[in-house]
Amino acid sequence: MTTRQPPPPPRDGREPWRVRIRRGGSGPVLGAGVLVDRTHVLTCAHVVTGHEDLMADLVGVEGTPSSPARVITGLSVPPGEDGRGDVALLRLEVAQPPGRAATLRRVALTFDRHVHVLGHPQGLDVGVWTRQTLFGHSGAEWLQMNPRSPTEQPVRVGFSGAGVADSATGDVLGIVVARYGGTSAGLSWMIPVDVVAAHLPPVARWIVGDTGIDPLFTGVRGEPAGAVAELADWLRRRHRGAAVLVVLGDELDAVRQAVAVSSGRTEAGDAPGVDLALDVGGRTVDEVSARIVSRAGLAVHAAESASERLRAGAPPMTIVLDGVDEAEQPRALVDEVIRPVLRAGGRLVLGFRRDGPEGLEAARGLVAESVATVVEAYADRIAALPDNAEWLLRLTALRRAAGLDPAAVARRLGDFERRLARAERRVGRARAIADDRGLLDVLRTVANEHGLAEDLALGEAYRRADAAALDGDRSTTHAAVRAYQDAVRRAVEEKGTT
Incomplete structure (x- = not known):
């Protein structure tokens, strides 16, 4: 309804x-x-x-x-x-x-x-x-x-x-x-x-409004470990953008535990990882759409169905659907509900209770599409890295693996993303230090041009900034260069008034 x-x-x-x-x-x-x-x-x-x-x-x-x-x-x-x-x-x-x-x-x-x-x-x-x-x-x-x-x-x-x-x-x-x-x-x-x-x-x-979590996913006890911990972490990574996982058979127990873990807030104050976790066995396309629309808080006009409203656009949500193969129309559920949610930036886990049912091939096709999109997005980021030969080799290997087994790669993307993000942060720090190093050289030239080459206080401020840049600490370097900049400005102003 x-x-x-x-x-x-x-x-x-x-x-x-x-x-x-x-x-x-x-x-x-x-x-x-x-x-x-x-x-x-x-x-x-x-x-x-x-x-x-x-x-x-x-x-x-x-x-x-x-x-x-x-x-x-x-x-x-x-x-x-x-x-x-x-x-x-x-x-x-x-x-x-x-x-x-x-x-x-x-x-x-x-x-x-x-x-x-x-x-x-x-x-x-x-x-x-x-x-x-x-x-x-x-x-x-x-x-x-x-x-x-x-x-x-x-x-x-x-x-x-x-x-x-x-x-x-x-x-x-x-x-x-x-x-x-x-x-x-x-x-x-x-x-x-x-x-x-x-x-x-x-x-x-x-x-x-919908609480978002069906009884199938509640009542799980124990600390997360292994596959459960990995899935819970995947569910919480909503900031990584659209993605989809397909889970089969016995692995569904780990998914249900992961939902229970990630749908609560941690002591560190993390946001819930799951917006909606549904048992879709026996449900129609419009029933599942209605749950998503309700949970998203979307306005539905009198002349449209929930599935039509969903296809018109939805916010990016993290959704787990258990029993996709036992839905009333599995293939239609994939095409008319899951695909629009994915295109809107959603993260989805699709649970199939047995191998080979209707809709599984289409779901695996979505996995392949989403993995290919993410992998190609890495290409632009890697191209921006200096000395990126090693990363280009990693990207080539990732593309090859995605072509052979996209489902396996979908689970590995989090690790690849973390490593790439660390490399980008290192490059960012190096560039920031290089910018400060360039500013430091310009400021020293300005001081010399104003006859301040022998100023002892300026010389000490310069040496502190130069040493910080050599140590490679971004925040210390930035603070030391700004201190030298202020010292040069004051010295130039004082010289101009004498």
Whole structure:
């Protein structure tokens, strides 16, 4: 069945669930919140902590009563270290009119999703809008947001607790929890609604949307090792771009364990590795499409099916499909669902429970195509390396292996990528040091031309920079050269005033 999404927010920008939180009476605005039902508001803990006389107003909705509000005992989690927590649930004394509550939606929070926020900075109690883009997980729970353009209003004091709404559907994906203290970066963070519910379990009853993980992939115990650890690492490497693996028979147990491992956050704060893990046995093309569309949070128009919406475009997602050979139409599933997701930049693991079924040849064809695309992309990167004869030999060997057994190469690409990235970083460091070395020589010439060749302080600064460049440490060299540059500038200015 196709999942229908609500229409986009009104063109006038009014969203009746948006709440302004202030100190009682005509006190100052403390922050913002989200109306989740007639008598409950979701906000940040730091907005309301220490305040007894809270008031909540629905923003821009005429005839709606303000209401005293209080934090529900036990439902406030202060901000923790490394981007955790900072959520609270309020109860309103005055029930708000029906039909005003937000839709909290759990979705796969992919890069570059457009969202918008209304905050209440000092002097702008009526509110100011900003358009943001979701970027990526930062810390254990929070998600970074960047301004959509240089002219956007920055998220600042007064935005905390504001609902972060998907600009395509109007659904609330999370709330603003923090901003960067600097004046130029414009960075801010939100906490997703499913993480809110993990801290505040009663919030779960107001959340809609696919959890993303079928029961087949849960309940796995033990530390990952061997094939499980390799697959879990592969699933987490979403930044490496589109890729597909085909897994057969007994190997599916390792896939299921890897999903359980990679779908949780690690102590280091890694983002979940899997957006969707489905048992597709017996399912139709449109049923699988509908799960992907729902998890992606895509708007579906009344006249189109989920599979049509998926083919029109989707965000890059990491998806595991178990039992592809037991789907209602395996070949159609590969052609009409898996191929569009791969073309959109997705990473997929396709599980076949037996060898030789319908659809397996097509899936292996996708593996070959994706591997060939990645391998050819390496050619341009290797061409940019100096003294790249050894890397050209490695690339030739990789191409030959990809032609013989693309499935095996698909699993080895991660190691090849890591080695190439290390080589690129070494080249980058060497080039940066060479640039600083060139600047150092130019600065010495400038000093000599101004009659400063015998200046003892300049000579010592030059020797420190020269020694750092010889040692080959990029950061030390850069700092020493900049110090010499400042010393030359000061010496030239002082000489000009005498």
